[in-house]
Amino acid sequence: MSYPIMVDITNKQVVVVGGGKVAERKIRGLQEANANVIVVAPEVTEYIQQLANGGELVWRKKYFSPGDLEDAFLIIAATNNREINEAVAQAAQPYQLINVVDAPTQSNFYVPSIVRRGKLTIAVSTEGASPTLAKKICQEIAEMYDEDYGNYIDFLYECRQYILRNVSDSDKKQQLLQAITGEEFRKSTNWEKEFRKLFERVMGE
Numbered sequence: 001m002s003y004p005i006m007v008d009i010t011n012k013q014v015v016v017v018g019g020g021k022v023a024e025r026k027i028r029g030l031q032e033a034n035a036n037v038i039v040v041a042p043e044v045t046e047y048i049q050q051l052a053n054g055g056e057l058v059w060r061k062k063y064f065s066p067g068d069l070e071d072a073f074l075i076i077a078a079t080n081n082r083e084i085n086e087a088v089a090q091a092a093q094p095y096q097l098i099n100v101v102d103a104p105t106q107s108n109f110y111v112p113s114i115v116r117r118g119k120l121t122i123a124v125s126t127e128g129a130s131p132t133l134a135k136k137i138c139q140e141i142a143e144m145y146d147e148d149y150g151n152y153i154d155f156l157y158e159c160r161q162y163i164l165r166n167v168s169d170s171d172k173k174q175q176l177l178q179a180i181t182g183e184e185f186r187k188s189t190n191w192e193k194e195f196r197k198l199f200e201r202v203m204g205e
């Protein structure tokens with residue numbers, strides 16, 4: 001059973017070996033999370049080529065060699081050659097995070113399917129049993145949590161900071177933190193006004 005965590009990879013060095021369709025999908029996710037991406041591959045997709053031209057990632061136009069993994073915080077082995085992917089896994093240090101796209105057992109992490117709504121991230125994993133099912137479940141979840149959740153969560157963040165700064169009574173704190181996550185509150189048209197009303201009511205009790 002794997003242990004789910006959210007990793008901050010901002011400005012961390014990530015080495016992606018291979019530059020095909022699967023590497024491209026992983027790179028999109030890595031760039032969204034602001035990693036420093038290095039791609040090692042003799043050939044890459046047009047999209048990866050464009051990112052390299054624009055200086056948004058580094059493309060080492062070459063076949064993989066173990067030295068490519070030096071200083072990598074996280075590694076993705078995504079060539080279309082099983083033996084090369086295995087060689088990447090062998091060359092990785094035990095403290096490096098490694099994902100081998102065609103060999104879950106050689107990986108120490110899997111990439112889940114995700115739904116993002118601002119600061120809200122919902123990740124679904126089947127531990128490699130069925131990536132297609134993970135994707136399908138995310139499509140269902142995406143319908144349940146519309147785009148507006150991003151704004152709502154930003155507002156919750158502000159409210160929570162305010163509550164933590166201004167409320168010392170732990171029961172009242174809990175009551176407020178619960179109320180702002182309720183459906184009634186979320187669906188109100190003016191969150192700020194509702195929050196002020198709620199705050200005054202709870203603090204006046």
Ligand SMILES: C[C@@]1(CC(=O)O)C2=NC(=C\c3[nH]c(c(CCC(=O)O)c3CC(=O)O)Cc3[nH]c(c(CC(=O)O)c3CCC(=O)O)/C=C3\N/C(=C\2)[C@@H](CCC(=O)O)[C@]3(C)CC(=O)O)/[C@H]1CCC(=O)O
Pocket residue numbers: 025026029099100101102103104109110111112113114124125126127128129130131132134135138
């Ligand atoms: C979730 C997602 C994230 C992402 O990659 O961004 C992801 N795979 C996605 C899609 C997808 N992958 C595959 C298909 C074709 C249909 C099929 O085979 O089912 C589709 C469907 C499609 O493309 O629509 C084929 C496939 N995948 C793996 C193998 C190798 C093997 O199992 O041995 C093979 C066979 C290769 C072959 O030989 O052909 C392995 C892995 N794929 C994982 C993640 C990890 C486990 C995730 C989990 O926990 O379940 C893991 C273990 C490693 C990893 O890559 O981290 C992404 C959905 C993105 C989205 O949400 O849009």
Ligand SMILES: NC(=O)c1ccc[n+]([C@@H]2O[C@H](COP(=O)([O-])OP(=O)(O)OC[C@H]3O[C@@H](n4cnc5c(N)ncnc54)[C@H](O)[C@@H]3O)[C@@H](O)[C@H]2O)c1
Pocket residue numbers: 017018019020021022023040041042043044045062063064078079080081084100101102131
């Ligand atoms: N994990 C997943 O989500 C998932 C999904 C579908 C397929 N797969 C697997 O991913 C693999 C890659 O699929 P793809 O569609 O991206 O392949 P692809 O053919 O589009 O790309 C392969 C890439 O590997 C590079 N490459 C080949 N030999 C190399 C070497 N020695 N050093 C460095 N780079 C090298 C090529 O230049 C190319 O950029 C497939 O073998 C498939 O089994 C995984």
